[in-house]
Amino acid sequence: MAKMWAGRNEGITDKLADDFNSSISFDCKMYKQDIEGSIAHAMMLGLKGIISKADSEVIIDGLSQILTDLENGSLKIDYNAEDIHMFVEQVLTERIGEVGKKLHTARSRNDQVALDLRMYLKEQLTCIKSLLRELVKAIVNKAEQYKLSVMPGYTHLQRAQPISFGHQLLAYASMFMRDIERVNDCYKRTNVSPIGSCALAGTTYETDREFEAKKLGFASVCINSIDGVSDRDFCVEFLSVASTIMMHLSRFSEELILWSSWEFKFITLADEYTTGSSIMPQKKNSDMAELCRGKTGRVYGDLISILTVLKGLPLAYNKDMQEDKESVFDGAETVIKCLEIFAKMIETLTAHPENMKKAASEGFINATDLADYLVKKGMAFRSAYKIAGSIVKKCIAENKTLETLTIDEYKEFDASFEEDIYNAIDLNTCVEKRSSQGGTSFSSVEKQISIIRELLKND
Ligand code: ARG
Numbered sequence: 001m002a003k004m005w006a007g008r009n010e011g012i013t014d015k016l017a018d019d020f021n022s023s024i025s026f027d028c029k030m031y032k033q034d035i036e037g038s039i040a041h042a043m044m045l046g047l048k049g050i051i052s053k054a055d056s057e058v059i060i061d062g063l064s065q066i067l068t069d070l071e072n073g074s075l076k077i078d079y080n081a082e083d084i085h086m087f088v089e090q091v092l093t094e095r096i097g098e099v100g101k102k103l104h105t106a107r108s109r110n111d112q113v114a115l116d117l118r119m120y121l122k123e124q125l126t127c128i129k130s131l132l133r134e135l136v137k138a139i140v141n142k143a144e145q146y147k148l149s150v151m152p153g154y155t156h157l158q159r160a161q162p163i164s165f166g167h168q169l170l171a172y173a174s175m176f177m178r179d180i181e182r183v184n185d186c187y188k189r190t191n192v193s194p195i196g197s198c199a200l201a202g203t204t205y206e207t208d209r210e211f212e213a214k215k216l217g218f219a220s221v222c223i224n225s226i227d228g229v230s231d232r233d234f235c236v237e238f239l240s241v242a243s244t245i246m247m248h249l250s251r252f253s254e255e256l257i258l259w260s261s262w263e264f265k266f267i268t269l270a271d272e273y274t275t276g277s278s279i280m281p282q283k284k285n286s287d288m289a290e291l292c293r294g295k296t297g298r299v300y301g302d303l304i305s306i307l308t309v310l311k312g313l314p315l316a317y318n319k320d321m322q323e324d325k326e327s328v329f330d331g332a333e334t335v336i337k338c339l340e341i342f343a344k345m346i347e348t349l350t351a352h353p354e355n356m357k358k359a360a361s362e363g364f365i366n367a368t369d370l371a372d373y374l375v376k377k378g379m380a381f382r383s384a385y386k387i388a389g390s391i392v393k394k395c396i397a398e399n400k401t402l403e404t405l406t407i408d409e410y411k412e413f414d415a416s417f418e419e420d421i422y423n424a425i426d427l428n429t430c431v432e433k434r435s436s437q438g439g440t441s442f443s444s445v446e447k448q449i450s451i452i453r454e455l456l457k458n459d
Pocket residue numbers: 023027082083109110113317319321322323
C-alpha cells in the first residue's frame with residue numbers, strides 16, 4: 001500500500017526498507033501521549049478557525065474513541081504501520097473519513113514526536129521522583145533503627161574508624177536526595193513544548209502554541225522552532241540523571257552484597273529478595289542487588305548511545321533521531337524497576353549489630369582516638385600519631401589489642417597516659433565524640449535523620 005507521505009515519492013518502499021524504517025514496535029508505547037497531543041492540536045485548530053469547530057469536534061471524538069479502544073483492547077496496534085503517529089492518523093481517517101485528513105494541518109511528525117517523547121518522559125520523571133522518595137524514606141527508617149549500631153567505617157576497604165551503621169546508610173540517603181534534585185532539574189527543561197515548531201520553520205497558519213502547551217500541562221513553549229524539533233538535550237539529561245541514580249544503586253548494591261557475605265555477616269537480606277542455588281543448598285544469593293549493579297551498565301550504554309547518535313547531526317530533524325526512543329525507554333524502565341525493588345530490599349533487611357561491633361573491635365580502628373587522646377594531653381598531632389603508630393606495631397607483634405595493653409605498657413610510650421585512656425578508646429566513645437556537623441555521633445546521626453525528613457516534607 002502507498003504511504004500517507006506518497007507525493008513526489010511513489011510511497012512504495014521495499015519490504016526490507018519498510019521494516020528497517022518502522023519504529024512502531026517501540027514507539028507504540030507513546031500512543032496515549034500521541035493521542036492527547038493530537039486532541040490538543042485539533043482543539044487549537046478549531047479554536048483558531050484553521051478548521052471548522054464541527055470538524056474539530058469530530059476529530060476529537062474520533063481520537064478519544066481510538067484511545068478508549070486501544071486501552072480496552074478492542075483496537076490493536078498494527079505493526080505494519082510506520083510509526084505510532086501514522087497509525088493513529090490512519091485509524092482516525094478510516095473511522096471518520098476525509099475530516100481525519102485535516103488533523104495534520106499546521107503540524108509535522110517532527111514536532112509531534114518531540115512532543116510525545118517529552119510528555120512520556122515527564123511521566124517517567126514523576127514516577128522516578130516518587131520512587132526515589134520512597135527509597136530515601138526506607139533508608140532513613142533503617143538508619144533510625146540502627147543508629148546506635150557501631151560498625152567499622154572503611155577507606156580503601158580497610159577498617160578505618162568506627163561509625164554508626166545509621167550514619168553509613170544516611171550517606172546513601174544524601175546521594176538519592178541529590179538525585180531527586182537532578183530529576184526536578186531535568187523535569188524543568190523537559191517541560192517545554194515543541195509543538196507548533198512544525199517541520200522546522202514554523203507555519204503560515206495563525207496557530208496558538210501557548211494554548212496547546214497549556215492544555216498539555218507544559219510550563220512554556222520553546223523559543224526557536226528549529227531547536228524545537230532538533231533538541232534532544234532532555235533525553236541526554238534524563239539518561240545522565242538515570243545513570244547517576246544507577247551508579248548510586250550500584251555502589252549501595254556492592255556494599256549490600258559484601259555485608260551479606262559469610263565474611264562480613266553484617267546484614268541479612270530478606271528471603272523475598274534473595275535466591276538459592278540450584279546445586280549448593282546452603283546458598284543465599286543477593287541476586288536483586290547484583291542485578292541492580294549489573295543493569296547500571298545498560299543505562300550507561302543508553303546514555304552513550306544517545307550522545308553518539310546526536311553528536312554529528314546537522315539541524316534540524318534527521319531520521320537518526322528515531323534511535324533516541326529505545327535508549328530513553330530502556331533507561332526509564334530499568335531505573336524504575338531497580339528503584340522499586342531496592343526500596344523493598346532495604347525495608348526488609350536485618351542488620352547484625354553484634355557482628356558489626358565485633359569487626360569494629362579488630363583492626364585498631366580506634367588508633368586515631370589514641371592519638372587524639374595524647375593531643376588532648378598537650379602533644380602535637382604529628383608526634384601523637386607517631387606514638388600511636390608504635391603502640392599499634394607493638395600490639396600486632398605481641399598479638400594484643402589497644403584495649404588489652406596494661407597502663408604500664410602505655411606509660412612506657414608516654415608518661416601522660418592514665419586510666420582514662422580505656423574510656424577514650426572505647427568504640428562507643430569514639431563514635432559519640434565525633435559530634436561535628438554531619439559526623440557519626442549518635443546525636444549527629446539523629447540530626448541528619450531529621451534534616452532529611454524535613455527536606456522530604458517540602459516536595
Ligand atoms: N518515527 C519518527 C521518529 O521516531 C517520527 C518522526 C518522523 N519524521 C520524519 N520527518 N520522517 O523520529
